[in-house]
Amino acid sequence: MTDTADQLYGRLKAYEGRASATAGVGKDLVNEPMIRHWCEAMGDGNPAYGGPGAIAPPTMLQAWTMGGLSGHTDRSGAYDELFGLLDGAGYTSVVATDCEQEYLRPLRPGDRITFDAVIEAVSERKTTKLGTGYFITTRMDVRAAGEPAGTHRFRILKYAPAGGKGGQRGVGVGRGLRQGGRSLRPRPVINRDNAGFWQGVAEHRLLIQRCRECETLRFPWLPGCNACGCQEWDTVEASGEGTVFSHVVMHHPPFPAFSASDEAGPYAVALIELAEGVRMVSNVVGVPCDKVRTGMSVKLEFLRTDHELELPVFRGSEG
Amino acid sequence: MKVGEELAPLEIAVTRTLIVAGxxxxxxxxxxxxDAGLxxxxxxxxxxxxILTTNGLVGRYVTDHFGPSAVLRKVAIRLGAPNYPGDTMVLSGTITALDDAGTAEVTxxxxxxxxxxxxxTVTVSVPEGSA
Incomplete structure (x- = not known):
């Protein structure tokens, strides 16, 4: 389900690629008693898991990394923050949905387990039988005695139980991110494909990608060239001159964060054709929204919308 | 061992004890x-x-079939209907792919x-002559 009003999604998505555990260490060495207790519970009589030369059941991979009753001490701030965001928005329940493990080397009693994990993906908001929420996928690389021993990809659904309260907080009209009583714009989703663009914005430079092979300019940022497929690129800085190629005025639903004041008034969304030839979606400022016209000359400026977000926008001039 | 071969089903009594022990x-x-109340x-x-218990049971099901010399390479599972106490789960499997090196893919x-x-889907290497 795609929902343009799902402002939370943008904030969650920003956690993709961030570490969820760094240099984690298994609380116990791989050991015979835990193997035996596991086999007892599973009813697994495989002789490979006992006696001299025993290995641990490969499916125990995750068990060696568990925090147990005393909890995890190696989780990163990012993972806790992500969960905090979801809890705060009412998505308080967790259920595991997928586990994909690959085993590279058997684990033997005495092996010390170490691991690193990364938040691999956050889904858009999904409605399931259990309730509405977000799927979070983490990938853990597990080592034994310093050698790669396996990978463990794990997906959970963090959700607001169906029929329960919550789950819609932080979502919807006039109820997005707020700070000091003011509505905030959704956070951009910054990933390795567009990080350079946002770095440019931070330096007040509007950067356009240019293919190294055929020199075709492209915007928005993409990993490869649409013209020739080449993945090598550099950038050119936009002069900041442009014209309104097309525009709409957004009346409903109202999003106070996009308006000049915190009143939920209409605002102009324009497709700006830059002097360099590429087009980008932005806002036109300095002109009442009903005075924006196709062909209007506009000039780039950077708008600080709140303490942590700056955006390229275009100032129009009437007449 | 050939593609299309079905593994004998395994019935697991989903007891409260199994859930807690797992x-x-x-x-x-x-x-x-x-904790039922919570x-x-x-x-x-x-x-x-x-999910870890389910994973363990799936691994056991496959190695029970192929024997102790079989080596699990990959286990990838997705959960659907929960296993509540008092239910019975019947595991079934089919060999869906097989390579020359004796590595089988079992759904x-x-x-x-x-x-x-x-x-x-479970990927398992089975030494020649053991299954």
Whole structure:
């Protein structure tokens, strides 16, 4: 389900690629008693898991990394923050949905387990039988005695139980991110494909990608060239001159964060054709929204919308 | 061993004891796997089996079939209908791919009274002559 009003999604998505555990260490060495207790519970009589030369059941991979009753001490701030965001928005329940493990080397009693994990993906908001929420996928690389021993990809659904309260907080009209009583714009989703663009914005430079092979300019940022497929690129800085190629005025639903004041008034969304030839979606400022016209000359400026977000926008001039 | 071959089904009685023992053996102390009252507060009718136990049972099902010299390479599972106490899960499997090196891909389904608890794919290397 795609929902343009799902402002939370943008904030969650920003956690993709961030570490969820760094240099984690298994609380116990791989050991015979835990193997035996596991086999007892599973009813697994495989002789490979006992006696001299025993290995641990490969499916125990995750068990060696568990925090147990005393909890995890190696989780990163990012993972806790992500969960905090979801809890705060009412998505308080967790259920595991997928586990994909690959085993590279058997684990033997005495092996010390170490691991690193990364938040691999956050889904858009999904409605399931259990309730509405977000799927979070983490990938853990597990080592034994310093050698790669396996990978463990794990997906959970963090959700607001169906029929329960919550789950819609932080979502919807006039109820997005707020700070000091003011509505905030959704956070951009910054990933390795567009990080350079946002770095440019931070330096007040509007950067356009240019293919190294055929020199075709492209915007928005993409990993490869649409013209020739080449993945090598550099950038050119936009002069900041442009014209309104097309525009709409957004009346409903109202999003106070996009308006000049915190009143939920209409605002102009324009497709700006830059002097360099590429087009980008932005806002036109300095002109009442009903005075924006196709062909209007506009000039780039950077708008600080709140303490942590700056955006390229275009100032129009009437007449 | 050939593609299309079916593994004999394995019936697992989903007892409260199995759910709790599996959760503890896998070091998973989430309350929904051992405390019925708290599970109910979270909207579940009862405690339910954790994914690590399901994973362990799927691994066991495949190695039971191919014998102790079989080596698990990959286990990938997706959960559906929960395993609640009192239910029975029947695991079934089919060999869906086989390479010259004796590595087989087995699709596994675990069905309970509510539907499919687990669907998955297991990749297992089977030394010649052992299955």
């Amino acid at each position: 959760a503890v053996a896998s070091r998973d102390y989430q309350d929904v796997h051992h 599970a109910q507060q979270k909207g579940s009718p009862d405690i339910f089996m954790n 596994v389904v675990g069905a309970n009274g509510l539907g499919r608890h687990v669907t998955g």
